Amino acid sequence: GENVEQHPSTLSVQEGDSAVIKCTYSDSASNYFPWYKQELGKRPQLIIDIRSNVGEKKDQRIAVTLNKTAKHFSLHITETQPEDSAVYFCAAIGSSNTGKLIFGQGTTLQVKP
Amino acid sequence: NAGVMQNPRHLVRRRGQEARLRCSPMKGHSHVYWYRQLPEEGLKFMVYLQKENIIDESGMPKERFSAEFPKEGPSILRIQQVVRGDSAAYFCASSGLAVNTGELFFGEGSRLTVL
Numbered sequence: 001g002e003n004v005e006q007h008p009s010t011l012s013v014q015e016g017d018s019a020v021i022k023c024t025y026s027d028s029a030s031n032y033f034p035w036y037k038q039e040l041g042k043r044p045q046l047i048i049d050i051r052s053n054v055g056e057k058k059d060q061r062i063a064v065t066l067n068k069t070a071k072h073f074s075l076h077i078t079e080t081q082p083e084d085s086a087v088y089f090c091a092a093i094g095s096s097n098t099g100k101l102i103f104g105q106g107t108t109l110q111v112k113p
Numbered sequence: 114n115a116g117v118m119q120n121p122r123h124l125v126r127r128r129g130q131e132a133r134l135r136c137s138p139m140k141g142h143s144h145v146y147w148y149r150q151l152p153e154e155g156l157k158f159m160v161y162l163q164k165e166n167i168i169d170e171s172g173m174p175k176e177r178f179s180a181e182f183p184k185e186g187p188s189i190l191r192i193q194q195v196v197r198g199d200s201a202a203y204f205c206a207s208s209g210l211a212v213n214t215g216e217l218f219f220g221e222g223s224r225l226t227v228l
Contacts, residue, residue: 106155
C-alpha cells in the first residue's frame with residue numbers, strides 16, 4: 001500500500017549546523033511532496049513543498065530536493081536556530097485519484113544553543 | 114479569514130460514550146481531511162470529504178467511526194462507544210483545491226481522552 005518512510009526519528013544539532021531529514025515514498029504516481037513543521041501542542045504548518053517537475057527548491061534557510069527515480073526527497077535546514085526545534089513531517093500524495101496526503105513518522109529536531 | 118476551526122479543543126469521555134468532533138474549514142474551502150495523531154507519532158489519514166460526499170475513507174476504522182460534511186455546517190467526526198485506544202489528537206485540514214494543487218491548512222486539533 002501507500003507508504004512514506006522518514007529518517008531519522010530524532011536529530012540533535014548544534015546551533016548554526018545543518019540538519020538533513022530524508023524520506024522515501026512507495027507510490028510512483030505521487031507528484032506533490034510537502035514538508036510540515038509541528039511545534040509542541042500546535043497544528044502542523046507547511047514550511048516548503050516541491051512538485052515532481054522540479055528537482056530542488058529553496059526558501060531562505062530551508063531547501064528540499066527530490067529524486068523521482070529513487071523515490072526519495074530530503075529537507076535541508078542550514079544555519080539552524082533554536083526556534084527550528086520542532087517535529088518535522090514529510091508527506092506525499094498517496095493516491096493520484098483522491099489526492100490524500102500520506103505522512104512520514106516525523107523527525108524530532110532539537111537545536112542546542 | 115479565521116482559518117480551520119476545530120472544537121472542542123479538549124474532550125474527555127468515559128469508555129462506551131460517544132465523541133463528536135467538529136471542523137469548520139477555511140472560508141471557500143470544500144475539501145476536508147481528518148487525521149489522527151497518537152502521542153509522539155505521525156499523522157494517520159482517516160477520511161477525505163467534499164461537501165456531502167465521502168471521497169476516501171480508507172483510513173477510517175470500519176466500526177464505530179463515521180464522518181460527514183453536510184451542505185450546511187461543519188464537518189463532523191463521530192466516534193461511538195469510545196475505547197481507551199481512541200485517545201489521540203484528531204486534526205482536521207482543508208484545502209480549496211485538490212491537495213496536489215493547493216496547500217493543506219490544519220486546525221489546532223481536538224484532543225480526545227478516554228478514561
